[in-house]
Amino acid sequence: MSVSPTPRTRRPLSDRNITLLFIMPTMVILVLMNVYPLFYSLYLSFTDYSVISAEPPKWIGLENYTTILSDQRFWSHFAVTGRFAFLSVGLQMLVGFGLALLIREKFRGSGLVTTLILVPMMLSPVVVGVFWRLMFNPSYGIFNYLLGFTDINTAPEWLGQPVLALWAIVIVDVWMWSPFVMLLSLAGLSAIPNYLYEAAAIDRAGAWFQFRRITLPQVMPLLLIAVLFRTIEALKQFDLVMGITGGGPGDATEMVSVRLYREAFQGQFDTGLSSALAYIVLIVIVAISNLYIRQLNKVREG
Amino acid sequence: MQQSPGAPRQPITSSTRVDQVGFxxxxxxxxxxxxxxxxxxxxxxxxxxxxxxxFKSRPDAVSVPPKVFFEPTVEGFVSLLTKRRQLTGEEIDAYKQRIDLSFADRLALKRGQAIIGQSDFPKFLRNSLIISTVSTFFSVFFGVLAAYAFSRFKVRGENDLLFFILSTRMLPPVVVTIPIFLMYRALNLYDTHFGLILLYTAFNLSFAVWLLKGFIDEIPREYEEAALVDGYTRLQAFRKIVLPQSMTGIAATTVFSFIFAWNEYAFALMLTADVARTAPPSLPSRIGTGGVEWAAIAAGSLACLVPVILLTFGLRQHLLRGVTFGAIRKG
Incomplete structure (x- = not known):
């Protein structure tokens, strides 16, 4: 096939200039909307400032950080967030990997089943959360009925008790995000070469042995990636909490992000303090991700 | 090729595992x-x-025990889309005499209410649509340019830049909102469509670059090189060879970016009030006011979710890549 190029009217751009031209807009937008805010909030975290007051930020050094770290309440927000992350990521791994093992072998309609299972994770967390509030209602919610608690007087009040309220959020998070773990597990499972199982079968290895010695080690790297993604998301959790409990009852499910929102945009509008809290959250997330990535590399090499 | 006797006539491409046969x-x-x-x-x-x-009526939505079988009605949608006023007994009688009542009016009257105007929900939904569409367009547009450059040319510090781009997406939204709020207030961008569009564009851009780079990496370089030999300029080769070839990737990125912007809650909650408010943050605030109209909330949720569910089906081939930033590819 012969293609006739359009006649050149001016010198074409060099590759170098194209590179610059193509990458620049992205970089400008990201620096403007991400890097600049990061440094700005680092500065604000060392100041006493409120967005609703007319006074300019006043430098107070580390005072915001010491206030936060010496306040029992903030520690309890971190504890709630940690407990939530641990429970929901753990359960998601179990449920998601379990689902992947079920769907692994193709059957008639398995494509449709897989897609339908993936629906929850594409939905808006806050919208879903608000609706789950109805489902958790002790008198007219469907959740208790499905669990078999048909007597209103003895049915658990999911959003009314501190421990259950946290579990309620865990349940919704597991419902939403187990499909994600399933998807990653399926990708890992489909990459396992069949001959490993054939060799094991010839050696008359049992199903459990095959699972422990072939399946699990082969999907491990992808499972760890799933843990990493989900842990970061769980530590950032905001939408679901706002949708389901709004942090209640009391402050039983008030996770760090929710607290951060309240400090920054409600009540006192304590911008300086909330910036410091934001930075602490950021540092925790970066530290945990680094630990995971190191572990992940070890598994990959080993 | 010489065939040895007894060898299969065709290459063996699949096998049946002995241990998988049988009952x-x-x-x-x-x-x-x-x-x-x-x-x-x-x-x-x-x-x-x-x-x-x-599709339940107001009492059916909160019946004890929950009703699985019910008479469907669009009452929920009517209360989602309208503002209503409670009528007194006499007013109700007077209303019943009127013959100019529309279908929606009669549904509201069943609950003893009169429609007094449109609710804000259509506006929120329209905002969601505008902001998601425009921001998706920009993030895919800039994303495909950057992805092409990263994929085809040597960029100094490429890996660091790519990692930087990825890490911006890992930031908790609440962390960057405070300075952006201040910035927007100073620039008069608070509660504007443009403000949210800019923010969503930035947020989706990192994702778009990663995802599209994966797709463009898979297009053989030879195609472009052949075009260059034929006298195309780089830009022409990009437009006429690479862009058409990466259409699947562009489509997938578009849909993922759209879904993200459509579902987003935290930024919209903190950076909009009324003019540019999108649908997701408007739903929780409906709960606060008086008796909770669950049918209306469910109707609103449905309006938010149906487009996403439909798009998910169109996307199923690319879901894995999309939700992992293109880091993991199937097969």
Missing amino acids: RPQLMRGIKAGLAVVAMIIMLIPAVWMGMTA
């Missing part, structure tokens, strides 16, 4: 498939229940 493995497969279907049904209950609640 027991087949039974196991059946059980697994059955369990998978059960799991799917359980996963879908909340979405189905939402769809049902949206």
Whole structure:
């Protein structure tokens, strides 16, 4: 096939200039909307400032950080967030990997089943959360009925008790995000070469042995990636909490992000303090991700 | 090619595992498939229940015990889309005499209410649509340019730049909102469409670059090189060879970016008030006011979720890449 190029009217751009031209807009937008805010909030975290007051930020050094770290309440927000992350990521791994093992072998309609299972994770967390509030209602919610608690007087009040309220959020998070773990597990499972199982079968290895010695080690790297993604998301959790409990009852499910929102945009509008809290959250997330990535590399090499 | 006697005439491309033949493995497969279907049904209950609640009447939505069979009505949608006023007994009688009542009026009258105007929800939905569409366009547009440059040219510090781009997406939204709020207030961008569009563009851009780079990496360089030899300029080759070839990737990125912007809550909550407010943050605030109209909330949720569910089906081939930033590819 012969293609006739359009006649050149001016010198074409060099590759170098194209590179610059193509990458620049992205970089400008990201620096403007991400890097600049990061440094700005680092500065604000060392100041006493409120967005609703007319006074300019006043430098107070580390005072915001010491206030936060010496306040029992903030520690309890971190504890709630940690407990939530641990429970929901753990359960998601179990449920998601379990689902992947079920769907692994193709059957008639398995494509449709897989897609339908993936629906929850594409939905808006806050919208879903608000609706789950109805489902958790002790008198007219469907959740208790499905669990078999048909007597209103003895049915658990999911959003009314501190421990259950946290579990309620865990349940919704597991419902939403187990499909994600399933998807990653399926990708890992489909990459396992069949001959490993054939060799094991010839050696008359049992199903459990095959699972422990072939399946699990082969999907491990992808499972760890799933843990990493989900842990970061769980530590950032905001939408679901706002949708389901709004942090209640009391402050039983008030996770760090929710607290951060309240400090920054409600009540006192304590911008300086909330910036410091934001930075602490950021540092925790970066530290945990680094630990995971190191572990992940070890598994990959080993 | 010389065939040795007894060799298969065609290359063997598949094999049947000896341990998978027979009754027991087949039974196991059946059980697994059955369990998978059960799991799917359980996963879908909340979405189905939402769809049902949206078509329930106000008392049916909160009946004890929950009603599985009910008379469908669009009452929920009417109360989602309108502002209403409670009528007194006499007013109700007077209203019933009138013959100019529309279908919606009569539905509201059943609950003793008169429609006094449109609610803000259509506006929120329209905002969501505008902001998601425009921001998706920009993030895909800039994303495809950057992805092409990263994929084809040597960029100094490429890996660091790519990692930087990725890490911006890992930031908790609440962390960057405070300075952006201050910035927007100074620039008069608070509660504007443009403000949210800019922010969503930035947020989706990192994702778009990663995802599109994966797709463009897979297009053989030879295609472009052949075009260059034929006298095309780089830009022409990009437009006429690379862009058409990466259409699948562009489509997938578009849909993922759109879904993200459409579902986003935290930024919209903190950076908009009324003019540019999108649909997701408007739903929780409906709960605060008086008696909760669950049918209306379910109707609103349904309006938010249906487009996403439809898009998910179109996307199923690319879901894995999309939700992992293109870091993991199938097969």
